[in-house]
Amino acid sequence: MIFLTSSLLFLLLLLIVGIFAKNSSLIVAVGFLLIIKVMGLGDKIFPILQTKGINIGITIITIAVLVPIATGAIGFKELGEALKSPYAWIALASGIAVAIIAKNGVTLLASDPHITAALVFGTVLAVALFNGVAVGPLIGAGIAYIAMRFFDLFQ
Structure with missing residues (x-):
């Protein structure tokens, strides 16, 4: 039942x-x-998903992002051409920034797990109401981490 x-x-x-x-x-x-x-099956599967789910999801997203390289649609020639554009340099810097922000998000979620509830709720709202993508908790945690450090500076 x-x-x-x-x-x-x-x-x-x-x-x-x-x-x-x-x-x-x-x-x-x-x-x-x-x-x-x-x-x-929750008692057996949920702990695995909770501890390894983010890494599994990141791996799947990384695979999807790398498919154009695997298919040959993007190669060294395209990379060289792209880097001639100022937008490519902005994208490169953005990729670096978001990876660093996400790393801080992982740190925050590990050290302050009660923050997860607010981050998950914010992500659900963004996904449901604004057609967002559910990478929000990790990036959100990273942004929260940075904001908290700034907040701590002024305390």
Whole structure:
């Protein structure tokens, strides 16, 4: 028998938000978690997803980003041509900055896990209401980390 726990109700609410917002990523993610929970596999699978999920997700995103290199659509020639553009240098600097920000996000989430609830809620809102992409908790944590350090400077 399935009991309606607060976590199950919360997931169902998120599913409804995902359906209402027509956000397939949120629908699939919540649906996946609901299936695991209803099947009674949460105690075994959730800890693995919680500890390794970000790394698995980053690996999948990295694979997707590298596909044009693997297919030959982007090579050394294209890289050389791109670096002649000021926009490419802006993109290069942005890539470096976001990777450093995300690293700080991992640090914050590891050292201050209660922040995760606010970050996850902010990400869910952005995904559901603004058609955002769910990389928000990591980048959000990195931005929060930097903002907290600035805040600490002025305390």
